[in-house]
Amino acid sequence: MSGRSLVETLHGVRALVLDVDDTIVDTREAMVVAGTHAAASVWPHRTGEHRAMAQRYYDDPQGWFPRYASGDVAFEVMRAGRLSEVAAAFGVEVPEGAHRSYEEAYAPAFRGAQRLFPDVPDLLAAAEGEGLPIALLTNSAHAPTRVKLEALDLVGRFDVVVTTDTLGFGKPDPRVYLEACRLLDVEPHGAVCLGDNLEWDVLGAEAAGLRAVWLDREGRGTSEAVASVRGLDELTQALGRRFGPPVTDR
Incomplete structure (x- = not known):
């Protein structure tokens, strides 16, 4: 105190x-655990980097979440922006259907990690x-x-x-x-x-x-x-x- x-x-x-x-x-750990699973579903070839990708998604260096919280962008736009930032940081492309694949892998893992x-x-x-x-x-x-x-x-x-x-x-x-x-x-x-x-x-x-x-x-x-x-x-x-x-x- x-x-x-x-x-x-x-x-x-x-x-x-x-x-x-x-x-x-403990949302930090839940998001990193879920994001690790989700990153692996989108970029399976980047073995060993998935947790680091998830941590960067959580850290949100471009401030997408504060923009969402202020009402400036929609929830889906915020999530897509964070995923694109991760891709750019790790030098990978965002494949077609990546956002859907990410969310489908993320959701059950996130629930289970609470x-x-x-x-x-x-x-x-x-x-x-x-x-x-x-x-x-x-x-x-x-x-x-x-x-x-x-x-x-x-x-x-x-x-x-x-x-x-x-x-x-x-x-x-x-x-x-x-x-x-x-x-x-x-x-x-x-x-x-x-x-x-x-x-x-x-x-x-x-x-x-x-x-x-x-x-x-x-x-x-x-x-x-x-x-x-x-x-x-x-x-x-x-x-x-x-x-x-x-x-x-x-």
């Missing part, structure tokens, strides 16, 4: 807004014990988000799920945080947003009037004065205590 006080940030909290990818679900971080169940139990509603707020689309929740037997576990399909764009647009709060029926200052992306899950949330906690699993640190935790167990312990009304109400 560093930066702003976690106790101060959580005092009187009335709802949680959780990121999904690389916050509660893993919940081990510190998530206790956090959800603590929130439920405190009577705190939970919204998922993700820059992913509805379909892949549904896949993750189904694979992890989490469908129906959350009060609200807001994806980029909900409004046509995602974080850090202030409107998506406010939509999550509206659906939770809580004022923004009564909700705390938690996620691994400093810009999207913390600074964007605070700009929209929410409180925020940065999940810094790798201990990177930041010059920003934000509340941060190395693991969700720290938040779980804090939620195990009951808080009074929000400080702003006094």
Whole structure:
């Protein structure tokens, strides 16, 4: 825990807004595992390079995913752009039908690779014990988000799920945080947003009037004065205590 006080940030909290990818679900590894299978289906002759291709697809050096999250490009365009970038980086052609082949190989492998971080169940139990509603707020689309929740037997576990399909764009647009709060029926200052992306899950949330906690699993640190935790167990312990009304109400 560093930066702003976690106790101060959580005092009187009335709802949680959780990121999904690389916050509660190990999306990085799932995408690399699935992408390895998919790259092998498109470029079988590049033996030994498929995982590196998948890692580059995940890293997205041209920023296709942020463009999708902002509503600038469609989901399919984003995926095709990332695949083309990988091809260019490894000096291979994108064969005819490659996008379909990639997706057909990727989808079942991605579903099978879903893993919940081990510190998530206790956090959800603590929130439920405190009577705190939970919204998922993700820059992913509805379909892949549904896949993750189904694979992890989490469908129906959350009060609200807001994806980029909900409004046509995602974080850090202030409107998506406010939509999550509206659906939770809580004022923004009564909700705390938690996620691994400093810009999207913390600074964007605070700009929209929410409180925020940065999940810094790798201990990177930041010059920003934000509340941060190395693991969700720290938040779980804090939620195990009951808080009074929000400080702003006094």
